[in-house]
Amino acid sequence: MSLSKTLMSAVDRSWLRMDSPTNPMMISAALVFDQPIAINRLKRTLNERFLCFRRFRQRVVHEGDRVYWQDDPLFDIANHIHRIALPGHGGKDELQAITSDLNSTSLDFRRPLWQIHYIDNYNDGCVLLVRIHHCIADGISLVRVLLSLTDKTPEAKLSRLAVPTAVPATATGNSLRRFTNRVLDSGQAALEQSRLFLQSLRKEPDYPLKMATAAGNIVMDLIKLGLAPFEPQTGLRSPLCGRKQVAWADPLSLAEVKLCGRALRGSVNDVLLCAATGALQRHFRETGEHIPNCGIRVAVPFNLRPLRQPIETLGNQFGLVLVCLPVEVDDPVMRFRQVQENMNRLKRSYQAQVTYSLLDLFGRGPDILERRALALLSNKASAVLTNVPGPKEAVYLAGAKLVQPMFWVPQSGNIGIGLSIFSYAGTVQFGITIDRAIKADPNAVMGYFRDSFAELKDAALQRTEHRAAVGEV
Known part of the structure; x- marks a missing residue:
């Protein structure tokens, strides 16, 4: 009996082929819980709610020029869950160190492309470090998959999902049916x-x-897109070594971010992009580096999948847009207006659909064509930045409360910086991953992000007070 297999889509194949020694194509998450989770209960939850997605039981196989998803005949969940512990009284520094190390390590391509490390001894609880290859699905889909493991209360209601069983079929029958x-x-x-x-x-x-x-x-x-100039040569663009450093900031209050956005008559996304711009400007100033007078660009994933669409099938359904961050603008409000204008212009464009179509085209062509196109496009951005909305209320996994979620996006080509924004339970989490060859302190940049937001918020409130004084509000 032959093993069931499915042809990989061209777009997913593009993300598979982007994997490199310096940039493993993994989406990773560090999920911090307020108490330890029983391993057996965790495995049962994964069996019922995670492995119901068949892709997590399948490995990647190559047959000539074609790539398939094939059921792993030796699949065992024990191959994908590993239990480790932080030394001593594990804190943020120790957790960031082990996360950096694992995010620098590629997944095992002999097995389905995901791993979970259960990390003991972090404060009074535990951490789940989840790594999933980008060819399985895009970030928004994978966040929704991980959230499907959780409940709104500590009392889990398992068995709401059943693990589908493989239906034997001949290769001929599968081909005819397809x-x-x-x-x-x-x-x-x-x-x-x-x-x-x-x-x-x-x-x-x-x-x-x-x-x-x-x-x-x-x-x-x-x-x-093709004629856009290359990024200016700054310290943010150095030859990569493949070793990652990750960090995250203390969470911001989502209510304060919304208040700032209303005061400036903009969106939450505009506020957070402006804060990231200010953080990078501060980095240039602190390192004494010349600030590019034309700004820098970041590649931002743009979701093309309806948010209400069920996540029965995975895969990648997003394009990339190049957003210019005006790091050369000193005034925080003027910086905000420029970010807002840049984002509004991109929302009216078709750039996301264009890049998605290019990924589909590259995935169907020879590998050398994709690598040359990737090198060309990655020279037009200094970083990847993603902003994903999460649950508005706290959630629980196997009875433990999720207190802080962090996500990191992979970078492609010669891009060595990833910035991640995630909203959760009234907070905004901000994380960063930086290749060690880039001369930037990730924890310092996280501090600059908070300082930049505080500066923008103060300026926004002053403008609100001024408008109120002259009777505009």
Whole structure:
């Protein structure tokens, strides 16, 4: 009986091929809990809620030019859960050191591409360090998967999900079924698109013109992306060594961030991007490095998956946009306005759809083409920055309360810095990962982030008070 296998999508294959010794393509999370978790209870939760996603039981296999997901015949959850402990009275420094070490280590490609390290002896609780390869799914999907392990109360309700069993099938049967489904899906999609086109044409006679305009805008965004200048040569862009350093800041109050955004008539995302910009500006000043007068760019993942879409299937459904951070602007409010304008311009563009299509194209072509294109694109950003919304209320895993979640995104090509923002239970978590070859202190940058936010908040409140004094609010 042959093992069941599924052809990997072109986009997921792109992320698989981006894996390198200097930049393992892993999304990692450090989840801090207020008390220890019983290992047997953790395994039961994973069996019922994590392994119901078949991808976590499958390994990657190569057959010629094709890449498949194949059921692991030797799958054992014990191969993926490892128990370790911090030395002595483990604190933040010790946890950051072991997280840095594990985030510098590639996953085992002989097995399904995920690992969980249960870390004992951290304060009075424990930590789960989760590492999952990017080819399995994008960050937003994986965050939702990890949150599916949790409950709103300490009393877990297991057995709400069942682990699907593999259905034996011949390779011929699988191929025929996939071909038939593909034909039917294509035919249904064509009919649906035709119906929607005719419906739109009846409602809007100028609909074809709008479609042509959108197509022209997409082409223009592709040209702009290709012609965008390379990043200025700063200390943030050095040849990488592959050893990572991670750090995180003490959480901010989400209510204060929202208050700051309202005072400046902007969004939470604008506030946090502005704080990150100020942190990088402070880094340049503290190291005595010249600040680029045209700003620096960061690659920001842009979700293309409907947030309400069920996570029954994984995979990557996002594009990348290049956001300019005005590190050369000294005034915090002016810096905020520039960030806001840059983000609004990108929201009206098709850059995310363009980069997603490029990933799909590269995944179908030869490896050398993708690596050359990746080198070209990675020269146009100094860092990767992601902002993922989390639960508004605290959640529990196997009876233990999640008190602090941190996430780190992988970097690709020669980018050596990843910035991660995650909102959770009324707080905003900010984390960073930096290649050791880059001359930057990750803990110092985290301090600069908090200082930058405090500076922006004070300026915003002063403006609110001034508007109130002159009767504008």
